[in-house]
Amino acid sequence: MEKNIYIIKTQEVFDAIVVGSGIAGGWAAKELTEKGLKTLLVERGRPVEHRKDYIGEGLKAWQMPFRGSVEKALVDEQHYVQKKCYAFNDATKHFFGNDKDFPYSTPKDKPFDWIRGNQLGGKSLLWHRQSYRWSDHDFNSNARDGEGVDWPIRYKDIEQWYDKVELHAGISGSKENLEILPDSQFLPPFEMNPVEKEMKARIEKKWSTRKLIIGRTAHLSVPAPHHLAQGRLQCQARNECQKGCSFGAYFSTQSSTLPSALATNNLSIATNSIVHSVIYDPKTNRATGVRVIDAETLETREYFAKVIFLCASTLGTTQIMLNSVSESFPTGIANSSGALGHYLMDHLYGAGAMGRVEGFEEDYYSGRRPIGLIMPRFRDYNEKNPNFKRGYFYMAGAQRASWEQLGTGDGFGAEFKANIRQPGPWYFNLSGSGEMLPRYENQVSLHPTLKDKWGMPQLHIECSFSDNDWKMMEDIADTAANMLEAIGLKDVKKDIRAKRDWHPGLSIHEMGTARMGKDPKTSVLNGWNQAHDVPNLFVTDGACMTSSASQNPSLTYMALTARAADYAVQQLKLGKI
Incomplete structure (x- = not known):
């Protein structure tokens, strides 16, 4: 990565500014520059160069001071929230936010x-890479049961954009011809192990509506020529x-979209640049740029452009x-509806x-496959439960207990060590x-008094599970246990972690808060991810989502971003924004 792409101060008025460089921001940069x-x-945050800055890559537990655990004092001071993520350890901690600095x-x-x-x-370096299309069942959900507002788009509106981003990113999976989970443009799927194949056969023999399939993931199982390029x-x-x-085997900004954007010579990057707010001109009703605080020096500066894409998570x-308050928008830019900040999911x-x-004592598996299995949504699609609205899908997998699990059991000495081998x-x-x-x-x-180290108001988050959520989680656990017992498994145990230590946010799929909709009175964005109130302002990260479906959402962010960028360029050329 060339040094001269990085800027600090500039007088240039750009065609576009993209805020945030994760999955959505990387795609926005790629599409706009191309x-x-x-x-x-x-x-x-700081710059991260592909390959060079993966300082934990290849490190084994015994090569780290605390066998992969993070020093307690550091966790207590800087990572007291981030430590709850499954991916947080001594080899990855540098890719997580500092809770002390970002309260x-x-x-x-x-x-x-x-x-x-x-x-x-951003989190494109950390995501779990499961990649699923949404179906019309998902886009119709709000209209169907009256919860939330109707989506302004349907599956047909983004189908070609799913195609586009999948071909570039590389999604492995199996073609299943399921209406509830449309097929992607697939690379070859990863293989199930022998027990998973047997569980699939048992389940599908008992329930024709419940399919067990290999997961779909943004990993190059077999790279296409353009991936090698x-x-x-x-x-x-x-x-x-x-x-x-x-x-570069999994899709990330560094491995895929950033190199494409850089190849155009149309990209500049400002890192360590905390966006304070969007600059708004009431005379033209346009966003004209962003105000920035330098993360290291606390100096302020401004960047200007004709189009603004917010992709900051x-x-x-x-x-x-x-x-971003002004006389025109006293409660936040593009918030005439009052919906901004609400409907968090x-x-x-x-x-x-x-x-x-x-059984299966003679069977094992090799390698560490990057994806498990899934059982596409059947609840509220072709199997109903009148006790709650909406539904769910299952993630699944079969594995043998290894020394990591067996080593915590009872035992001592040579015989114990021999057994755990x-x-x-x-x-x-x-x-x-x-x-x-x-x-x-x-x-x-925004909290009325608390600020962060840069003097910006802290975010105040109020989110809890509803009665509908609890009923669904009970059904998820009960149905799973009943299914496992029905196919002959032993010692079946069900669990609902949310009753103990799983809070909203930990699924890392937060969505909503600047939702799309047909009516400017009840939504922030239109069907092109364009602010109803400010036509050159676009939001294409998870904030735009009108409902959450049950699938992992990142693939949909990619498709929506590519579609919105195409529309924005057209509108810019026509002089409409």
């Missing part, structure tokens, strides 16, 4: 765990993903918009069941991903 726009990518507040009875990655590439190579199944991947984008994780599989019994699990309803009271706002 269409000829001089674009500035603004990132609040936020919540009511005591409504904890919210906000996981953040503040660096060039990007400098990306085949996935090695190392399970090193959150440390950064020098092979759901809550990051909303914080910027709420902080996350997915319902942590409920499911596990059971022991008898042998793989333990097989287990199969089903874990749900449920849809949270869009509710006005789940909201974010």
Whole structure:
């Protein structure tokens, strides 16, 4: 990466500014620069160079001071929220936000765990890479049951954009011809292990509506020629993903969209640049740029452009918009509807069941496959439960107990060590991903008095599970346990972690707060991710979502971003924005 792409101060008026460099921001930068726009990518965190800055890559537990654990004093001071993420450890901690520097507040009875990655590439370096299209069942959900407002788009509106982003990113999976989960443009799927194949056969024999399939993931199972041209190579199944991947085998800003944007010579980057607010001109009713605070010097500066794309993450984008106040928009830019900050959603994780599989003692697996199985949504699609609205899908997988699990059991001495060298019994699990309803009271706002180290108002987050959410999680656990028992598993145990230690936010799929909609009176954005009130302002990260479906949302962010960028360029050329 050439040094001269980085800027600090400039008098240039860019064609476009993109705030945030994660999955959505990377795509916005790629699409806008490839269409000829001089674009500035603004990132609040430090620069991260592909391969060079993956300092934890390849490190084994015994090569780290605390065997992969993070020093307690550091966790207590800087990472007391981030430590709750499954991917946080000594080899990845540098890719997580500093909770001390980026504080936020919540009511005591409504904890919210906000996981953040503040660096060039954002959470695209950390995401779990599951990639699923939404269906018309998902886009119709609000209209169907009256919760939230109707989406202004349907599947046909973004189908070609799914095609586009999938071909570039590289999505592995199997063609299943399921209406509820449309097929993608696939690379070859990863393979199920013998127990998973048996569980699939047993389940599908008993329930024709419940399919067990390999997951769909942004990993190069077999790279296409254009992936090799990007400098990306085949996935090695190392399970090193959150440390950064020098092979470029999984999709990230660094491995894929950023190199494409840089190749155009139309991209500039401002890192360590915390966007304070959007600059608005009431005479033209246009956003003209962004105000920035230097993360290191605390100096302020401004950048200007003809089009602004906010891709700073759901809550990051909303914080910027709420902080962008003016006489025209006293409660935040583009907020004439009053919807800004409301309808926060996350997915319902942590409920499911596990059971022991008898037999298969001679079977094992090699490598560390980057994806498990899924059971596409059947609840509220072709199997109803009248006790709650919406539905869920299951993530699944079979594995044998390893020395890591067996080593915590009873035993001592040579016999104990000999025993844990042998793989333990097989287990199969089903874990749900449920849809949270869009509710006005789940909201974010600016704290009236608390500020961060840069003098910006802290975000105050109020989000809790509803009665509908709890009923769904009960059904996820009960149905999983019943299914496992019905197919012959032993020692079946169900669990709902949300009753103990799983708060909203930990699914890391926060959505809503600047939702799309048909009516400017009830939504912030139109069907092109364009602000109803300010026509050259676009939001394409999770803040734009009108409902949450149950699938992982990142693939949809990519498609919406590519579509919005294409529309913005057209409108700019026509002189309409």
